[in-house]
Amino acid sequence: MEDLHRLPKVRNRLSYLYLERGRVDRHEKSIAVHDKTGLTPIPAAGLCVLMLGPGTTITHAAIRALAENSCLVIWCGEENVRFYACGTGGTRSAYRLLRQARLASQDDTRLQVVRRMYEMRLGSEVSPDLSLEQLRGLEGQRVRGAYAHWSQQTGVPWSGRSYERLRWQAADPVNRALSAANSCLYGVCHAAILASGYSPAIGFIHSGKQLSFVYDVADLYKAEMTVPLAFGLAAGNLPDIEREARLRCRDIFREQRLLKRIVPDIAKALGESETEDEAELESVLAEDPARPTELWEPTAATQVPAEGADAKG
Numbered sequence: 001m002e003d004l005h006r007l008p009k010v011r012n013r014l015s016y017l018y019l020e021r022g023r024v025d026r027h028e029k030s031i032a033v034h035d036k037t038g039l040t041p042i043p044a045a046g047l048c049v050l051m052l053g054p055g056t057t058i059t060h061a062a063i064r065a066l067a068e069n070s071c072l073v074i075w076c077g078e079e080n081v082r083f084y085a086c087g088t089g090g091t092r093s094a095y096r097l098l099r100q101a102r103l104a105s106q107d108d109t110r111l112q113v114v115r116r117m118y119e120m121r122l123g124s125e126v127s128p129d130l131s132l133e134q135l136r137g138l139e140g141q142r143v144r145g146a147y148a149h150w151s152q153q154t155g156v157p158w159s160g161r162s163y164e165r166l167r168w169q170a171a172d173p174v175n176r177a178l179s180a181a182n183s184c185l186y187g188v189c190h191a192a193i194l195a196s197g198y199s200p201a202i203g204f205i206h207s208g209k210q211l212s213f214v215y216d217v218a219d220l221y222k223a224e225m226t227v228p229l230a231f232g233l234a235a236g237n238l239p240d241i242e243r244e245a246r247l248r249c250r251d252i253f254r255e256q257r258l259l260k261r262i263v264p265d266i267a268k269a270l271g272e273s274e275t276e277d278e279a280e281l282e283s284v285l286a287e288d289p290a291r292p293t294e295l296w297e298p299t300a301a302t303q304v305p306a307e308g309a310d311a312k313g
Contacts (some may be wrong), residue, residue, distance in 0.1 A: 015253040021055030044069040072191035096197040146223040150231035177230035180245040190264040
């Protein structure tokens with residue numbers, strides 16, 4: 001499929017599908033999974049993220065079908081709590097990525113984005129006189145307040161966010177549910193970021209990891225989605241709380257219209273709106289994905305005189 005404008009928008013897709021112990025292959029114009037229950041077709045064009053857990057294999061033809069339909073493929077650990085690798089997004093334009101990099105590479109513009117992100121989390125404007133440390137303090141109070149609120153509402157004891165990857169079952173149920181639910185949230189945010197043409201690595205609040213921007217965006221939704229979900233599941237004493245967290249996340253993401261919110265929320269945080277030039281470039285690249293774009297030219301302000309030339313004229 002060459003015309004990206006015929007693909008379903010990310011906001012209209014199914015959020016994610018997690019698979020374990022099966023073989024994924026191309027099926028007609030989409031894909032299917034083969035496991036002990038038989039063959040199950042999967043609508044790749046309507047899927048946002050495909051998460052491949054332990055025991056899964058996937059063919060070259062299936063990966064191609066998923067890439068053609070702009071479905072992000074993530075290779076993850078058991079219960080979807082470890083991230084190993086991922087595929088690429090669907091947009092052909094680097095316009096948004098370059099703007100994101102410019103905003104993050106200058107302290108003044110980066111701080112503006114950070115303030116907007118904290119305002120979105122807090123649900124109100126923050127005083128321009130507040131320092132970055134004070135903003136982080138307000139965010140910490142908000143997060144601790146959310147944990148305390150849902151602990152009181154559900155009767156689930158809360159002693160803090162803590163778990164060890166190598167001793168997964170040693171964590172209490174609410175921490176395991178939080179980790180499983182947050183992994184699903186990260187996957188959906190990651191897919192939306194790539195589909196929109198941003199970089200998951202160029203964060204503003206978080207920094208230094210390949211998923212820094214994913215963490216920035218996901219933190220906008222945890223308090224209203226994954227935190228109450230995790231405490232509710234922990235209160236039910238479920239035997240397989242990680243699986244239940246994944247299943248309930250799909251329902252909550254649909255109910256809360258998460259996929260319709262992520263891209264506009266990113267644009268709001270970055271203080272941007274699509275320009276005519278960006279829309280035109282995306283349209284041109286969709287018609288011819290292999291077409292090279294224009295060559296870069298320095299602006300007049302950054303022109304450097306050739307060696308030996310008279311800088312004054």
